[in-house]
Amino acid sequence: MIFIENEGNTNPRLNLALEEYALRNFSAENDYLLFYINEPSIIIGRNQNTLEEINLSYVEENNIHIVRRVSGGGAVYHDFGNLNFSFITNHDVKSLSNFKKFTAPVIKVLNSLGLNAELKGRNDIEVDDKKISGTAQFSTGKRMVSHGTLLYDTDLGEVVNALNVKMSKIQSKGHKSVRSRVANISEFLKEPLKIEEFRQLLLEGLYDESEAFESYHLTAEEWKAVHQLKEEKYDTWDWNYGRSPKFNIQRSKRFPIGEIDLRIFVEKGHIIDFKVFGDFFGKEPVENIEQLLIGARYDRSDISELLKAIEVKEYFGDIPKEDFVELIYGEDEG
Template identity: 45%
Template structure:
């Protein structure tokens, strides 16, 4: 087994690194890593329906889609991530518990009453400290999980507070659970760096292997994958399942309701309703927005081609765009 402590805190790089290790290596792998503040969404989720768009934008928080299913999670440097990549029969794909066992063993050594709970969580006294997810490729299983050590629970809650009533879709929804930090349950305080060392040493002791560091060639290949996939709007937002979106707001110029269908992040059709006034027919804007990304800058760019006041008297472009999120 290869043991990797990946010290990058770039979420685009780190998610790309997992795919690279899964698909380009033959060895089994255990990796520990952390991300800077970011939202990591499951493969089958609607990105916009999982986040507070305003909070995420205001705080420049990256939203990155991972390979595995499951729900959205907030990462920061107080959250430690672990990844196992193993070669085995994929009929064992649903066995989450065995991958969490070494983590639980470390926590119990620290006198923390941790246990595997439900389908894919680790809890302490009924509160979640770890969510886990899996993905398979050929005969390899990738299992990864979070470990809330000293994460900002406030930021976690704020970033993952979607206005879900706006969306109607079949995407996998995240389930809100009570969470806690591991650090709050330690009898003798340790740093997250010490915690990282404890986990790495424990897992190393279970299976023979060697420490591995990314080579310049590895880094080059991972960065290529970031450029082509993990750093792109097409992957992180365009991969969202088809959804219907509805929102209504009251502006000084009147009330406007928007209804639209979106597929692969692209607006298929849109309809406006409300008691607003305009000297031109709003169907012209509806046609203009077909084929545009459901993304703020792209919608603004499309609307910049017309005089918004001709269609929505007393309503600005920024006000109208806010209706879409």
């Protein structure tokens, strides 16, 4: 395992560019670990509709960064009290969606600090039924990143202020508010620690999990490439906001694997535009399905035929194909 030094950068767009650059370019002979702390920001899941996840006026008034990440899952709030970790490894079918494997060493360190931490639900780490971490994954097919955020001493009031939380998510978890579900790690510690001290303890604990652990500093040429990726992708409106479609049909449902929210524009009986949003995790890009259905008749049999060769589970996780077809063209449940 090699620890990548991010040199203290706190710009979320630069840190996400660094993460993706390492994922796509660093040697497949090694596993890598990256830590970073971001300035106040909202990190949007790959398949989410940004404008429906954020409180836009509040975000703009308070200069909060908005950045889309490459992995699925839901939107999260970052600030200087939030520590983020990334494990970059070779792609392994058994490891994809196996959040337990990558959270286990983090949970072990938290347990050593006296926290009753455990993996709950799809991808959350909880202490005494309070969420202190959410995790997500992304795979290129050859390499994969498993990353998460640790709420150490973040401003939990800003989580509510900056994010628009959908009622379906609140109701599905049986809680009245986000605030009631999340907590800071610092609340559970017997002795107070600065986040830098917590970061060092976590790093030392993870060192114990690996015999060959060394630090790596990027070269000037590598940093140049990271900055270029940031400017060409993570700084752009198209990447961070540009998926909001024109639509005349909206169909959404929360499944055990997460919410799938469809926006379909139908004209003269044909699908003119088709967008998929949600906080699900999948290996394949949903853009493949979106493109496949454009031009098709908005008809159950036609849609079923087009999806016949598609492995729906590769895009959304473990849901039957017929459930997805039903979502596209079924009777509304109200």
